[in-house]
Amino acid sequence: xxxxxxxxxxxxxxxxxxxxxxxxxxxxxxxxxxxxxxxxxxxxxxxxxxxxxxxxxxxxxxxxxxxxxxxxxxxxxxxxxxxxxxxxxxxxxxxxxxxxxxxxxxxxxxxxxxxxxxxxxxxxxxxxxxxxxxxxxxxxxxxxxxxxxxxxxx
Numbered sequence: 241x242x243x244x245x246x247x248x249x250x251x252x253x254x255x256x257x258x259x260x261x262x263x264x265x266x267x268x269x270x271x272x273x274x275x276x277x278x279x280x281x282x283x284x285x286x287x288x289x290x291x292x293x294x295x296x297x298x299x300x301x302x303x304x305x306x307x308x309x310x311x312x313x314x315x316x317x318x319x320x321x322x323x324x325x326x327x328x329x330x331x332x333x334x335x336x337x338x339x340x341x342x343x344x345x346x347x348x349x350x351x352x353x354x355x356x357x358x359x360x361x362x363x364x365x366x367x368x369x370x371x372x373x374x375x376x377x378x379x380x381x382x383x384x385x386x387x388x389x390x391x392x393x394x
Contacts, residue, residue, distance in 0.1 A: 242310065243256075243260070244319075245322075247323060250332065251335055253272070253332075256319050256321065257337060260317050260339055261317075266341060270337055271336075271348075273350050273353075275333050276333060277327045277330065285369065285370045286329055288329075289328075289333075289366065289377075292364045301360055302320050302357065304360075306320055306353070308352075309349045309353050313338070314340060317337075318336075318337060318338045318353065319336070319337040320335070320336055322363065338353060359383050359384060364377075
């Protein structure tokens with residue numbers, strides 16, 4: 241069963257990894273993705289990001305994504321944690337862990353999980369720039385392209 245959480249507070253990567261592997265000797269590899277808020281580049285820099293979600297709906301979407309990864313790869317466990325609320329550049333925003341007997345399924349599942357999390361979980365991100373202006377983050381074509389490669393062919 242996957243661990244799925246949406247939370248305002250920080251998470252501890254080491255503690256989450258320890259929780260995923262506690263008492264297990266069958267895990268041979270753990271894929272990990274740690275996403276952080278970036279300040280961006282160019283004329284306007286991000287001073288903060290504010291994330292919103294739809295409670296209940298977001299967690300259910302994340303559970304479905306985790307279940308799909310478990311269906312596709314022989315995972316021995318996975319963890320998906322996404323933060324909400326105000327975050328500063330450099331702060332961790334998302335953690336994906338996928339454990340398997342071997343590295344290939346762990347790494348592939350991790351890549352799948354973050355690609356689908358970015359495109360299929362209902363989160364809304366607002367950037368607050370250093371000049372005081374704000375803008376909602378639009379979906380990126382690159383994220384859709386990354387997620388599309390995981391669609392199963394009929």
